[in-house]
Amino acid sequence: MEQTRRVFLKRSLTASAIGAAVGAGLLNPRSAFADAWPEKAFMSTNYKEVMKMIDGADTAESGHVTIQAPDIAENGAVVPVTMSSDLDNVVSLTLYTPQNPFPLNSTYEFSHGALPYASFRIKLAKTMPITAVARTADGKLYSATKQVKVTIGGCGG
């Protein structure tokens, strides 16, 4: 447990509230965590609504984010994905899968030297663009999108 005061960053804080908290010295961008699993966001089926819940806005500027995923998935049950960003002060990287049953796939938070990078394997229900969104401490959002094809395998699916 840290000695310094911590502000738990709630997902519903707006960019300006974050800015105010940073300004007041209450929020070190690298030490704030939303420790609770964001249930509401994971249960939502509305892409824009989910992005607002997690990232505070429903649109992002593209660039400064890299997303690696196959062009054609060998099997939709296991699609390797890597997200990264070249920006400083990245608070989180989030993966959205708009055409999966739930648009929010996963979200990752970084602090104390962890680089904005995450590599993992996901389930995709069908062909779709997947989007990585990086959020910096000032609340700005940056994104990258990759189209992944998911087909039934020829040798029995």
Added chain:
Amino acid sequence: MSNTIRTRAMLNGDIAKIMALINHPMSLKIVNGKTIPLNFIEQVKAEINGKQVFLADWSAAISKNPFLAFKVKGAKAGDSVKLSWNDNKGKSGSTEFKIS
């Protein structure tokens, strides 16, 4: 239980890439076209020398026996890494190791 998590750490200069494979069903079911998450890991936390550096919030759309890799700058040999997970059924697991 450390046998639910297999880990590997690669140190490149002062950047450590930490990889983990977790033994977990990450299950869901589809009923009448509706997807229902069943048993899945909600969070994976990573601490280095007692400080939390990385937090993953997951859904059931993460693959079974999930893989995870993250990177930490300023890492060095001898640093202690602790990885822990907890799922929606209240189960959890963790492992600790030193970067070599």
Added chain:
Amino acid sequence: MKTIRSISAVVATSLMLIPMVSLAGSQPNPEQDLKAFRQYFEQRFPNTPFKDFSNGSFAKGIGSPGAISQWQSMEEFPPYDFAVAKGKKLFNTPFPNGKTYASCFPHGGIGIAQNYPYVNNKTGQVVTIETAINACREKNGLKPLPWLKGDLADISAYMFSTSDGKAVNVKTPSTPAELKAYETGKKIFYTRRGKLDMSCAGCHTYHSGQRLRAQTISPTLGLVVSFPAYRAKWGALGTIDRRFIGCNKNTQAKPFKPQSTEYRDLQYFLTYMSNGLPINAPQWRP
């Protein structure tokens, strides 16, 4: 690479092809078959080093770069690690009578999987690692494990993992029992069966390397060397006959029973035809 849009297209083209061997009335010559077989695949895949055939449709010169990249990514930290660890634990756990699986195998069962299957000349039966595991259990007063998956696949996977990199080393069929099993396995491989009237050879030999929708058809050379395999479709390990059954069903042919004489003879034939390839099992497959 031609893309085959449907299974019926494969059937149509395979009907025009001359089978590799004439099945009636000739003296079996496995060594000659093996030589011709290797030459065929060497010519068909000139960019694939012999050893790489162990990687199936992810071999260099066979798989697409995107497919190979995904397979490499999965193999870097594979989901089957837990199953192999469990297999090791099961392998080393003593039976109620105090003995372990090691007592049933040469070298305590470590580093020997490349010598299987072999033919027991007394019984005339093909012995696979799987039947040997269950025979060991029965010998020590235990019930056999269910075939195809679960603990049996885990133990088999562990045993194969201890032979990682060793060349497949099936003894050249020469005794009457060995030749009989070999010929039966070969016949099954080349015979068209089922509603779609397809043979294993039709796809895996004559259309190997070609695309069937999004997947590349794996060549017969090396086909069994990655088993037990972890298929993403199964989310778990499965033995070679788990795959035989699935493939028979996909081609609408009635599957044989797990570890039946037919499947064991087929496994024996296919493994002999992969002699010399490095064992690399388990492997990840889609």
